Amino acid sequence: MIEYRIERRSGVSTYQQIVQQTKQALRLGLLQPGDKLPTAREVVELTAINPNTVLKAYRELEREGLVEPRPGLGTFVRRSLARPEAAADGPLRADLVGWVDRAREAGLEREDISALMASVLEQRFDTGVSPATPS
Amino acid sequence: MNNPTNTPPASAAPSIPAAPQAPAALAADGLGKRYRRDWALRDCTFAVPAGRICGVVGANGAGKSTLLGIAARLLTPTEGELRVFGEPSTTDDLRGRIAYVAQDKPLYPGFTVAETLRLGQELNPAWDQDFAQQIIDQGELRPKAKIGSLSGGQRTRVTLALALGKRPDLLLLDEPMADLDPLARHQLMGTLMAEAAERGTTIVLSSHLLPELDGVIDHLLLVQSGRVRLCGDLEDLLDGHQLLTGPAGTALPTGVLVEQRSTGRRVDVLVRTGEPLDGPWEGGRPSLEELLLGYLRAPLTAPVTAGATAGPAAQAQTTENGIAA
Numbered sequence: 001m002i003e004y005r006i007e008r009r010s011g012v013s014t015y016q017q018i019v020q021q022t023k024q025a026l027r028l029g030l031l032q033p034g035d036k037l038p039t040a041r042e043v044v045e046l047t048a049i050n051p052n053t054v055l056k057a058y059r060e061l062e063r064e065g066l067v068e069p070r071p072g073l074g075t076f077v078r079r080s081l082a083r084p085e086a087a088a089d090g091p092l093r094a095d096l097v098g099w100v101d102r103a104r105e106a107g108l109e110r111e112d113i114s115a116l117m118a119s120v121l122e123q124r125f126d127t128g129v130s131p132a133t134p135s
Numbered sequence: 136m137n138n139p140t141n142t143p144p145a146s147a148a149p150s151i152p153a154a155p156q157a158p159a160a161l162a163a164d165g166l167g168k169r170y171r172r173d174w175a176l177r178d179c180t181f182a183v184p185a186g187r188i189c190g191v192v193g194a195n196g197a198g199k200s201t202l203l204g205i206a207a208r209l210l211t212p213t214e215g216e217l218r219v220f221g222e223p224s225t226t227d228d229l230r231g232r233i234a235y236v237a238q239d240k241p242l243y244p245g246f247t248v249a250e251t252l253r254l255g256q257e258l259n260p261a262w263d264q265d266f267a268q269q270i271i272d273q274g275e276l277r278p279k280a281k282i283g284s285l286s287g288g289q290r291t292r293v294t295l296a297l298a299l300g301k302r303p304d305l306l307l308l309d310e311p312m313a314d315l316d317p318l319a320r321h322q323l324m325g326t327l328m329a330e331a332a333e334r335g336t337t338i339v340l341s342s343h344l345l346p347e348l349d350g351v352i353d354h355l356l357l358v359q360s361g362r363v364r365l366c367g368d369l370e371d372l373l374d375g376h377q378l379l380t381g382p383a384g385t386a387l388p389t390g391v392l393v394e395q396r397s398t399g400r401r402v403d404v405l406v407r408t409g410e411p412l413d414g415p416w417e418g419g420r421p422s423l424e425e426l427l428l429g430y431l432r433a434p435l436t437a438p439v440t441a442g443a444t445a446g447p448a449a450q451a452q453t454t455e456n457g458i459a460a
Contacts, residue, residue: 006350008346008349008350009346011422014350039332040332041329041332041333044325044328044329044331044332045325045326045328045329046325047325047328048321048324048325048327048328048350048351049328049350049351050188050328050331050350050351050352050353051328051329051331051332052188052353053350053353054332
């Protein structure tokens with residue numbers, strides 16, 4: 001079962017952190033359709049956050065069609081976000097591992113790599129550049 | 136005999152057709168309390184809906200403890216009224232539904248931990264011994280330890296076990312976490328949140344530790360100089376304010392300024408509006424701590440209630456003389 005880690009001072013709202021961590025687990029295949037999410041009580045007992053926050057996050061996930069509440073039973077995963085192309089043994093991941101290794105050999109730190117990645121993502125996704133037209 | 140099933144009193148009145156709104160856990164109307172010549176609390180009108188986790192924030196001596204004391208039925212208001220779940224706070228029936236943990240955590244020092252829980256059992260018809268014991272066990276307290284030999288944090292744990300063992304509908308906590316170590320604070324806050332999740336318990340807690348409230352409370356009551364300065368749903372209040380930075384001298388619409396601080400050529404302002412402002416302002420929604428600090432730094436003028444139209448402007452100005460020119 002997924003265990004949420006709440007960063008109090010991250011600047012990201014608590015409810016967004018729960019939504020993001022659930023989606024991340026769905027993308028990585030750590031949560032599969034049919035899996036049960038922890039109850040609000042279980043989450044707040046471990047994280048000491050407001051129970052309404054958990055319910056709000058679950059409602060958001062439900063609106064996006066990712067989970068569904070089953071009365072008296074709990075909240076269950078409906079749909080996975082895992083992409084076969086992004087699987088642990090897939091070629092895309094292997095490419096990325098190779099690229100990260102090269103970046104480290106070139107002397108980049110973790111933060112440098114992360115910033116570079118974010119900058120390229122922003123450029124490729126936000127400026128309307130289509131993947132079919134390599135620069 | 137008392138009802139052993141601990142039925143919530145709401146279901147004792149089946150003739151009322153599904154009320155659109157349950158009575159507020161706390162509803163104050165013109166509430167005031169005077170000690171001799173000094174008013175500790177004056178003109179307080181606010182509501183805390185049932186099922187909320189409400190933070191009561193304010194400087195030392197602002198009236199937080201007086202407010203909680205009235206809600207706990209230990210103090211009688213000098214003027215106005217406080218209703219608890221729709222009943223006047225003086226009603227005797229409320230006693231079993233409210234638990235109160237005072238700031239000084241009064242316990243009998245000569246009693247052991249086990250004897251203290253036994254006292255809780257004898258005094259409270261709906262006592263939940265397993266739950267109280269669980270809270271004691273989590274802190275690894277020996278049942279035979281004398282209360283007088285415990286540390287401040289351990290006594291806090293015993294007091295919270297007493298309060299929660301009562302399984303109250305309204306839990307009033309005056310600075311509950313002040314002397315707890317970080318682990319115990321996290322554990323006990325987790326226990327409180329789990330209780331609220333499971334039973335819909337209304338929790339009203341005062342605290343100086345602003346970061347401790349972040350992520351925990353969903354309702355805010357800001358008390359300043361005996362008056363209620365802000366009260367409402369926390370998200371609504373945060374949405375209704377902005378923390379902005381701009382060049383000094385930039386004009387603001389009248390009536391929105393809560394606090395401003397000049398640092399050289401820039402000015403930081405906390406404004407009471409969620410609408411974007413004209414001008415070269417940058418910034419956005421404040422964090423809980425930024426909102427509270429802004430109000431705490433600014434002297435009291437008019438109270439703000441979420442959703443209500445803004446009254447006369449709270450014009451406050453604090454100038455910080457930066458060392459760097």
